[in-house]
Amino acid sequence: LAVVCKICLMCLIDVQIRLTGSGSTQCSGRVEMYHSDTWGTVCDDSWDLNDANVVCRELGCGTALSAPHSAHFGQGTGQIWLDDVACSGSEGSLTECQHGRFGTHNCGHGEDAGVVCGQIRLTGSGSTRCSGRVEIYYNNTWGTVCDDSWDLNDANVVCRELGCGTALDAPQSAHFGEGTGQIWLDDVACSGSERSLTQCQHRGFGTHNCRHSEDAGVNYVQLRLTGSGSTRCSGRVEMYHNDTWGTVCDDSWDLNDAKVVCRELGCGTALDAPQSAHFGEGTGQIWLDDVACSGSERSLTECQHGGFGTHNCRHSEDAGVVCSGEKTFYYYLDFADSTDAQS
Template identity: 70%
Template sequence: NRVSTQWIWNKLLWTSTRCWCLLFRSGSGSTRCSGRVEIYQSNTWGTVCDDNWDLNDSQVVCRQLNCGTALQAPRSARFGAGTGQIWLDNVTCSGNESSLTECQHSGFGSNSCGHGQDAGVICSGEKNLVGSGSTRCSGRVEVYHNNSWGTVCDNGWDVNDAHVVCRQLNCGTALQAPRSAYFGAGTGQIWLDNMGCSWYESSLIECQHSGFGTNYCGHQQDAGVICSGPVRLVGSGSTRCSGRVEFYYGNTWGTVCDNGWDLNDAEVVCRELNCGTALQAPRSAYFGAVGGQIWLDNVTCSGNESSLTQCQHLGFGTYTCGYYQTAGVICSGPIRLVGSGSTPCSGRVEIYHNNSWGTVCDDYWDLNDAAVLCRQLNCGPALQAPRSAHFGAGTGQIWFDNVTCSGNENSLTECQHSAFLSKKCGHDKDAGVICSGEITFR
């Protein structure tokens, strides 16, 4: 059969009697891994109706086409209305089937809809997260190239590279960039090595790398990602730890209304993103207004929840506000105060570096150093610079030692200090701060 050049063949699955074919029609924004779904039956291409069409159904299509993970299950002819036959309706997949035709449906040619309801898919593309303990937003990174999946070597692998993957998978912000086959060693091809992403690329293959198949490592160096999941910070003037709060739900990113939005709510977001302590909870579209979906309103957190979804709210998609009432956060960034007897403005100083929190040694630690930290946390002037693990001894890494600030720096990292990873002291010398208290900006 002749197929028009405006169609893109993705994969052919042969049986003894017929050809089950999946196709994304080009045009209307389709790509190799996104578009209107069409199947080939009885010598004719036809579409799929969107009744009950969901992410499980899309997942089967994406897997069948080696297109990674399903990100969205567009409905209502998002990629344009097809013509001719509508082959499937009321498709119900568990998500584990190897072919769309294995899912429950109304029967070939039996439908109750028009082409205004043609179903589509948006897949992650040639990228997937797999391995031991993996989830939709964390796992070993694998890339599809030259008809086979392969891993990414961890030489040069960092949070910038991981962030590109997280963004591409609609998984929010990169929290960690695990190395050394953290999610287990893969097999077969190693496709990429020496990644050099700037953070802003839309796809991993846009980043600098050694070239497909050129590598200097084994699978014990397979790279992974741990993403924040369905929360991200975006908007005008946003950074990794400040911006308009957006939440991913129902295959769509949406905003959070600022009714009742306060520092406790912001604290949960900052913790979820490994961004330290909440400094401000901006309202009134501080980081810019945007149209589209509003997912949450009247969010009420105690501040101790591990995820924004654990807080009270009106329900997804229920809101009483407009686009100029979107909520935002400004977090302290990679710094936090913790320990026995700690408060938002006093505690053991810990810094987030190289995917883990670590302490600061108290060698030369004084009031000038504490003053920089208190200012960075919007906690007013420094009152004390406690030493000798005043707030209890930490565990794990000790990142800073011999910190020497003038007191005028904007961040502790701007002060002179010994190289990251100090080996000259123990956690019995962990440094702390006691600040005068929170400063609120009006």
């Protein structure tokens, strides 16, 4: 009953959100909410980055760069819907955060709250969705990131932010070509655990001593399972690197290595680590040899190996995996079929 009531209340509230005001864009502006058939503003009392992050996420605008106070984007009119908003930052909507009741406040429109959200993309020559020159959208303009101190920790934050898994490397010196216009960040120093590049230490937006010949990039290695008799969760292990799919040699290939592949692909645990091209021989590149995983790594590229493209193998030694994910799925189907037959 409590769940039903909660759902009903949410339906009755029916709140929409938008960013508007002077100098606003799709991802920056004065925060306004639509409630009771009326657009109204949010008061800036206790307004901070946690609150702004919820708004940015709700609007699909990435991560908050700042949480302006004092009607930074101009004063709204009419209703002030929320005051004393206190988000943890993990909420799915601003209405899920702690706040006073709708319409209860002690504010004037000179205290209207705003947000500036930041978006990130990978672009440039030879770029893919998960590799390319790093660019950030700020102040209505796309700009690049300087490679001073740029490393794997920084690249891993970018990959995580874009849903691209683990970074292979952090190319410098405009590896994906030189950008144009603004250089937004320099001396980026991420620990690697941040949710967004803008949460890492840096010199400040637009403060740098760089040229576009120093534009930073990221590279990500993709994995797939393929070959004869393969399924989504079993097959010959192949990696996409340098714009080319290639295989992995079975020298020292074992269950620990297979565990990492299965985890990386969301396929459960490893049941077997077939060798000798069990799923058929691949063609072209052999990317990895002498892979030695402990089994706890997040990505196959984090395991010890001989270096990309360095091997003494043939495709008759291509490595494979059999993961539990697909097998468990088939067991579930068999169980369901037998239950239906009995009924």
